[in-house]
Amino acid sequence: MSLPDSPIVIGLTTVAALIVATSLTMGFFAKNQMPVAGRNIIVTGASQGMGKAVAILLASLGANVAIVARDLTKLAAAAAEIQAVMDANASKYPDQKLAVISADLSEVEGAQRAVAEAEAQIGETEILWCCAGGANPGFFRDYKPADLEWSMKTNYWSAVYIAHNVIQLMTSRPPPTQKYPTNGNHQRKIIFTSSLVAFCPLVGYSSYSGPKAALRALTDTLRQECLLYDIDVHCCCPGSILSPGLDNENLTKPDMLKEIEAEDDTPQTPEDVAKYCLEELQRGQTLPVSSFLARAARSAMVGPTPRVGFLFETLLSWACAIVYIFVRRGHDGIVLRERKAKGLPWENRQV
Ligand SMILES: NC(=O)C1=CN([C@@H]2O[C@H](COP(=O)(O)OP(=O)(O)OC[C@H]3O[C@@H](n4cnc5c(N)ncnc54)[C@H](OP(=O)(O)O)[C@@H]3O)[C@@H](O)[C@H]2O)C=CC1
Numbered sequence: 001m002s003l004p005d006s007p008i009v010i011g012l013t014t015v016a017a018l019i020v021a022t023s024l025t026m027g028f029f030a031k032n033q034m035p036v037a038g039r040n041i042i043v044t045g046a047s048q049g050m051g052k053a054v055a056i057l058l059a060s061l062g063a064n065v066a067i068v069a070r071d072l073t074k075l076a077a078a079a080a081e082i083q084a085v086m087d088a089n090a091s092k093y094p095d096q097k098l099a100v101i102s103a104d105l106s107e108v109e110g111a112q113r114a115v116a117e118a119e120a121q122i123g124e125t126e127i128l129w130c131c132a133g134g135a136n137p138g139f140f141r142d143y144k145p146a147d148l149e150w151s152m153k154t155n156y157w158s159a160v161y162i163a164h165n166v167i168q169l170m171t172s173r174p175p176p177t178q179k180y181p182t183n184g185n186h187q188r189k190i191i192f193t194s195s196l197v198a199f200c201p202l203v204g205y206s207s208y209s210g211p212k213a214a215l216r217a218l219t220d221t222l223r224q225e226c227l228l229y230d231i232d233v234h235c236c237c238p239g240s241i242l243s244p245g246l247d248n249e250n251l252t253k254p255d256m257l258k259e260i261e262a263e264d265d266t267p268q269t270p271e272d273v274a275k276y277c278l279e280e281l282q283r284g285q286t287l288p289v290s291s292f293l294a295r296a297a298r299s300a301m302v303g304p305t306p307r308v309g310f311l312f313e314t315l316l317s318w319a320c321a322i323v324y325i326f327v328r329r330g331h332d333g334i335v336l337r338e339r340k341a342k343g344l345p346w347e348n349r350q351v
C-alpha cells in the first residue's frame with residue numbers, strides 16, 4: 001500500500017491540516033498587525049465618547065495623535081486628558097506629539113484642512129481612525145429631509161471625505177519603509193466606525209442604519225482596492241456605548257427601540273470599546289467588534305468579508321441563523337404590539 005492511499009495517513013494529514021488552518025485563522029501565531037508606538041494617527045470624533053477613549057488609548061501606547069472634532073471647548077478638555085497621559089509616558093516615549101484640530105468633517109474643506117493641519121503638527125498620516133458620528137433616532141415618516149441628510153453627513157460623509165483625502169496623500173508618497181520590522185506590512189490603515197446597526201434591523205434607526213451600513217460596504221470594497229496600495233481598511237461595529245452621544249439620542253429615542261436595546265444588557269464604556277476594538281485590529285479583523293452580541297450579529301452578516309477565526313465565526317453564524325428566527329419574531333412583535341395599541345396612523349389622525 002503506497003503512503004498517499006493509506007486511510008490513516010490521509011486521515012491524520014487532514015486532521016493536522018485542519019488544526020494548522022484553524023490555528024492560523026484563530027490568530028494563534030499571528031503577529032500584532034497594529035503596533036501604534038511612534039505612529040502618526042488621526043482620530044476623528046475624539047473630543048468625547050469612543051473617539052476620546054481611542055485617542056487616550058493610542059496615546060498611552062506611544063502614538064502621536066491628532067484629535068479632530070468641531071467644538072473647541074470639548075476638544076480642549078479632551079486634549080488636557082490626552083496630554084496628561086503623554087506626560088506620564090514621557091520617560092518611555094519622549095517625543096510624543098498631540099495636535100488638536102477643530103473642523104467640520106462633513107464638509108470637504110473641513111476634512112482637507114484637518115488632515116493638512118494634523119500632518120503639519122504630527123507628521124505624515126500612517127493611520128486614520130474615524131469615530132465621528134451620531135444617531136438621531138425616530139420614525140422615517142416623521143423625519144424632515146434635513147434630518148435624514150444630517151445623519152448621512154454626520155456618519156457617512158464625515159468619514160468618507162477625510163478617508164478619501166488621506167488615501168490620496170498616502171498613495172502619492174513613496175511606499176512606507178519597513179519602519180516597524182516586526183510587523184511586515186500593515187504600515188498604513190484606514191479605520192471607519194459603524195455600528196451593530198449595520199448587521200441587524202432596529203426600528204427607529206432608519207436615518208442611521210443606511211449610512212452605517214454604507215460605511216461597512218465601503219470598507220469591503222475599499223479593502224480590496226487598497227490591496228493595490230498596501231493600505232489596510234477596517235470598520236469597527238460596536239454595540240451600545242455609554243457616551244454623551246448615547247445620552248443625547250436617548251432623549252428622542254422611541255420606546256420600542258429602547259425596549260429592544262435593553263436586550264443588550266452589556267452596554268460598554270468607551271474605554272472598553274476602544275480596548276476591544278484595538279485588540280481585534282491587532283489580530284487583523286476587518287470588522288472589529290467589542291462584545292459577544294456584536295460578534296454574533298457580525299458572524300450572521302459577514303458574507304465575503306475576511307474573518308479571523310474562520311471556524312468559530314462560521315459555526316457561530318449557523319447558530320445565529322436559528323437564533324435570529326426567534327430574535328426577529330421578538331423584535332417584530334414589539335412593533336406589532338405598538339400597532340395594536342395605537343392603531344394605524346390614519347385611524348388616529350397622526351398624519
Ligand atoms: N453610542 C453608541 O451607542 C454607539 C455609537 N456608535 C458609533 O461610534 C462612534 C462614536 O460614538 P459616541 O462615542 O457615542 O460619540 P459621541 O456622540 O459621544 O461623540 C461624537 C464625536 O464626534 C464629533 N463629531 C460629530 N460630528 C462631527 C463633524 N461633523 N465633524 C467633526 N466632528 C464631529 C463630536 O464632536 P463635535 O460635536 O464637537 O464635532 C464628538 O467628538 C459614532 O460614529 C457612533 O455612531 C456605534 C455603536 C453604538
Ligand SMILES: CCCCCCCCCCCCCCCC(=O)[C@@H](N)CO
Binds near residue numbers: 200263296327
Ligand atoms: C444573533 C444576534 C442578535 C442581535 C440582537 C440585537 C439586540 C439589540 C441590541 C442593540 C444594540 C444597539 C446597537 C448600537 C446602537 C447605536 O449604534 C447607537 N446607539 C449609536 O449612537
